[in-house]
Amino acid sequence: MKITTVGIDLAKNVFQVHGIDEHGKAVLKKQLRRDQMAAFFVNLSPCLIGMEACGSAHHWGRELQSMGHTVRLMAPQFVKPYVKTNKNDAADAEAICEAVGRPNMRFVPVKNVEQQAVLALHRVRQGFVRARTAQANQIRGLLGEFGLIVPQGIGHIAKRVPELIEDGANELPGAFRLLIQRLLDHLKELDRQVEELEDKIHAWHRSSDLSRKLAMVPGIGPITASALVASIGDAKNFDGGRQVAAWLGLVPRQHSSGGKSNLLGMSKRGDTYLRTLLIHGARSVIYRVSQRADACSWISSVVNRRNKNVAAVALANKNARIVWALLAHDRQFDAGYVRSTAVA
Missing domain, CATH: 3.30.420.140 (YqgF/RNase H-like domain)
Structure with missing residues (x-):
């Protein structure tokens, strides 16, 4: 046997x-x-x-x-x-x-210890960010029950809430003021934890040649670059850049039959965290491009034809393909790169 x-x-x-x-x-x-x-x-x-x-x-x-x-x-x-x-x-x-044993089965590469350690930093940071957002929303909701409205944005919590609990003109009971102060202290501790983990991720990013290479792409920073390097591993496991984009859920869903193609919205398959980082990075690029009056880039033409959400997904898809090309072929990012065509 x-x-x-x-x-x-x-x-x-x-x-x-x-x-x-x-x-x-x-x-x-x-x-x-x-x-x-x-x-x-x-x-x-x-x-x-x-x-x-x-x-x-x-x-x-x-x-x-x-x-x-x-x-x-x-x-x-x-x-x-x-x-x-x-x-x-x-x-x-x-x-x-x-x-x-199926010949067409798709496999997941086995990650090494370093990759798992870096991804653990990202997951814990993500949990702290969610907890920080939930804590800020709880403070805003509790104050709203007393008619005290704090504007949206987590930055307004640290600026406005201390003034509200120190203001003697409102009707807040003393016990409630102490409760809000305790929640504020917890929010500050969560913010400190997020900053410490980000410092660790930035330190790993500076020590990684591949991560620093990806950070040269517009829309990809140290957080996104380090997460991509740790998650993708050997880029040659993918057949091409489009497969990386599909792996991240940045391609359209299909409902095609009878030779008629019907493309739907974004598939949203794969790693939600990586997809979110790429799309948020694309949004920042679109914002910067919109601030320039003489912008005539590819992304500005997409924004003019469609809306900013579609453009953000399109740029995230493009960046995913660029990431594969840089990692699989060991290249450096060149903003003015033009693909050479074969001469007959």
Whole structure:
């Protein structure tokens, strides 16, 4: 019995393993505890191992690769169609084993430790930013119940709210003033946490040649560049720039049939965080271009033909393609680059 392909259904403590031989016959159906995983696979002859790209998948991918196995990670939505019966661990492991052997399956590259560490900084910063926004909205809402309206924008909270709680002319009770002050202190602490994490991300950005290269593209700053480098990894895993844009959900959805193409809105697939950073960066570029009276660039023509939202997505799509070209071909960004055409 020689196992050629293995599917692993990952979990916290109990892992389901399904293996087949070269003829596709199931020869292994086994449950393993976490402390049994390494001992089992180190004694297994090198084979193809498939897993869903979920929690701890990159860790186990690195561990199994170090044992000589070939590891392939897949998005869960690509594995779901291969589940034959009701959902359970054994059926999921069998579906993973079936999906990893498909010739047209799309795989997720296994991230290294440094990439995961940088992305962890981004995720924690993103959580603090959301908490900071929620805290500011709570302060604004509580003051609104007493008829005190704070303008929109998180910057107005730090300027206006201290004046309101110090003003003796309003009807705020003393206990409520102390409560708002406590919320303000919490807001300042969240802001401090965000700044510290941004400093760490900027420090990593300055130490990375690839990240500094991407930051030269208009609309891409240190935050976006570092997140792209850590997420994409080896750009040669993508066939082209359009595949990167599609991976980020920056291409139109399709509902085509009978040879008639019907393009809809943005697909919004892939990493929401990266897509948001690229679109916000594109909005800043559009704003700067609109401030110049003599603007005659490509993006200004798109804004004139369509609206700013469509233009922002178009520029984000273009930047995603540029990012792939810079990383895959080891080039430097050239704002005046013109593609050379072959002469017959």
